[in-house]
Amino acid sequence: MTTVDAIVLAGGRASRMGGVDKPAIVVGGQSMLEAAIGAVAACIRTVVVGPHRPDLGPDIRQVQEVPAGSGPVAAISTGLRALADCDFPADLMVVLAADMPFLTAAAVDALIARAVESGADAVFAADESGRPQYLVGVWRRTTLQNGIERLDAPVNQPMKALIPEHALLMPLTDITDCDTPDDIARARAHATPLSLDQARNVVRHKLSRLPSRRVTLSRAAGAILAEPLTAAEALPRFDVSAMDGYAVSGPEPWRVRRDIGFAGGERPAGLRTGEAVRIATGAHIPEGTEAVVRDEFVRADADGLHRVPDTPIRDDIRRRGEDWRPGDALAPAGTPVSPALLSVAAAAEVYEGLVHGPVHARIVMTGDEIRSEGPLHTGQTRDSIGPVLPDLLSWCGIRSLDRVHLRDTANGFDEVLAQAVDCELLVIVGATGGGAADQLRASLERTGAHLPVHRLRLRPGGSTVVAETRSGTAILGLPGNPFAAVATLLTLAPAIIEGLTGRPPRRAIIGPLHNAADISGPVPRIVPARAAPEGGWTGDPGIRTAHLAGLLDRDGLVIVPAHAENGTSVEFLPLPD
Known part of the structure; x- marks a missing residue:
């Protein structure tokens, strides 16, 4: 079986583009480097030659030619050295420049297949004008290695210095490279529009994350936690009554003392066996308490306080740390600073946090x-x-x-x-x-x-x-x-x-659209909708877009897939009141 490795050239000076990081330029929702890496995804090993890029996965080897920007031959030589430690060197080597936004895995596979069946030393793509693209090619590894070794030095050598005598050209479409801003503009004009799912995913991963900052949480509504929220204090901070009733000790009947335990008040004196003390919800229970019996479960007579027969035996006490203990994680990173989170933070005695935004x-x-x-x-x-x-x-x-x-x-x-x-x-x-x-x-x-x-x-x-x-x-x-x-x-x-x-994607609201067939067409649509009594929604087949009258008396919007049938599950976006 023929084995294949890949070298992706992602450096260079980009002098005709003002020195910008050309491989990172996004066309059609992905960078040109991502397009190149995707095109060689089936290769055993991939080396990217150029400046270090922290967003690349650990399976991608990264190296830099020395000096940086010393030409494609020097970059190829550096890529070959990065693969020299492999126990089983590949038979073929794909060499690509990361400046072709529409390059596909199918195109690379076609070049590999031609190299295997022909036995040629190298197979290069030819663009639509017939011009060879020497940085879109598949080489015999030994041919490429020997070509590099024949040179006095690879720095600033032209690619033609490497081209073997027995090389073939293979016409391919969509391999035109982008060397100038006008090339990028033309490529973007011809790029396929993104689906909504593609656009959302691209936005989540391509926008620069806001720096984190430590703030007073009460002043950061709308921000997103950059680290988990951990409790500074236990909740409850001490054992408290969970109900209005009596704190009791020992077997009944219980002698009721005259003092009362209130939430926020002083802790009642400790109970002796056979004693009970009236206690309110949230009050610190006295030492010696064995249970709290709620008001509706007790009766008093001449002998004292008794539990009503056949009532449930419950321990209505909230123990210290029952909800959380100091150091417990209360909310993960990515949680919005919402009213609920602010309430939890206050209960946990946490007043500052590391956030992104708002x-x-x-x-x-x-x-x-x-x-x-x-x-x-x-x-x-x-x-x-x-x-x-x-x-x-x-x-x-x-x-x-x-x-x-x-x-x-x-x-x-x-x-x-x-x-x-x-x-x-x-x-x-x-x-x-x-x-x-x-x-x-x-x-x-x-x-x-x-x-x-x-x-x-x-x-x-x-x-x-x-x-x-x-x-x-x-x-x-x-x-x-x-x-x-x-x-x-x-x-x-x-x-x-x-x-x-860094907020995690929100959970989508999904349900059936009962009249989807009346709305859908060749392209996904977004239309106003009303909630249906039986569940799901009914959308508006027609909508005037020059004003917002179509949103009156509507519950939200629905995103209708292309060629949808009645009952198709759709995403629902609620409208603010």
């Missing part, structure tokens, strides 16, 4: 035609979405800082992106399409923003974009259409919070 957002409304206040002039329309976005963001766990309006200018977004250092998120409404006035995407390209989500396979909301500035501010670009903006916000904002803060 996420603060600036809202940017775009378009010359939008007017928020004052009389409308010819061609203008009222801003009907901006005023409600703060409440919608709050529903998603995001705090709004302010709302600004940006007119349609060629470079207006450049300044907005450059100044977005006082917030963790920019929520931009409009300018995400491809029209003459839609300038957001061009600005993201000019400013070198990271673009994990370029488009969605969803209606409405297909033009949605998620990006990250060089300074680390996340960007959620929403369609300008009011319903599309709200629908995609509620769909993607939770995943953005999860990506920025």
Whole structure:
């Protein structure tokens, strides 16, 4: 059986792209390095040559050529040395440059199959113009090793110095490399829109995690724990009564003392055998207490206090540490700082914690035609979405800082992106399409923003974009259409919070959509829905997207898969009241 290893070249200077980390550029929801690693996933061993990347798994070997950026031949030589300690050297070696966003495992498999059947020393891909792509090839390991050894030094050598005489070319599609910003722009324009699940997963893993900070928890509502919350004190801190009743000692009948134990009051004196003391819920039980008998289970007569016959025998005492003890973990990292968590922290005497967030957002409304206040002039329309976005963001766990309006200018977004250092998120409404006035995407390209989500396979909301500035501010670009903006916000904002803060994905609300066949089409849709009496939902087959009237008297939104049938299980997104 033929064995195959892989060398992925992920360094270089990227001089034609301003020195950016080209393999890390995201096209179609994955970086070009991820595309290359995915294409060689079936290989026994994979070596990535280039700067260390902490996000790569332990199964990927990482090495750096010396000096860094000394050319592909030097990088290949370094990769070969990293594989030299293998007990069973592979027969074939795949060599790939991490600059082809659409390279697939099927393409690599085809090259391997051709190398095996032909017996050639190397098989290289030829692009659609017929040009050889020497950094998309499969080599006989011995041929590659011998070629390296024949050179005086591999540093700054051209790839043609390695090409063997008995090499074949194999035409392949989708192997064009990206060497310039224009190449990246063209690749992104042709990339397949992401499904909603893909977009959410990409956002969760591609956005930069916010730094952790230690804060007073009561002032951190909406933040996410960066470490587990552990108890500082036991709960209860001492043995307390679980019910209103009597603390008793010894067998009945019990002689009732005149003192009473109150919650928060002094602890009653210790009980002697045969004694009982009236006690309230939460009161510290006296020493010597054997049980607390609730009021409805006792009666008094001339002999003293008796347990009512046939009543349950219960020990209504909450023992110290029954709920938790000092050092017990009360909530894992990733838990939101919610009212419930604040209550638990207070009960456990914990007042500070390490958190990510909360996420603060600036809202940017775009378009010359939008007017928020004052009389409308010819061609203008009222801003009907901006005023409600703060409440919608709050529903998603995001705090709004302010709302600004940006007119349609060629470079207006450049300044907005450059100044977005006082917030963790920019929520931009409009300018995400491809029209003459839609300038957001061009600005993201000019400013070198990271673009994990370029488009969605969803209606409405297909033009949605998620990006990250060089300074680390996340960007959620929403369609300008009011319903599309709200629908995609509620769909993607939770995943953005999860990506920025490390909060685990929220549990989806799933149930049947009774009229799914009336709504579904070739592309997934998101529509308003009402809860059905028998469970599940009934969605709106038609929706006007230029306003939010379709959300009135609706319980939420449903995400309807393509070509769904009646009764298909769908995801439900509740609407805030």
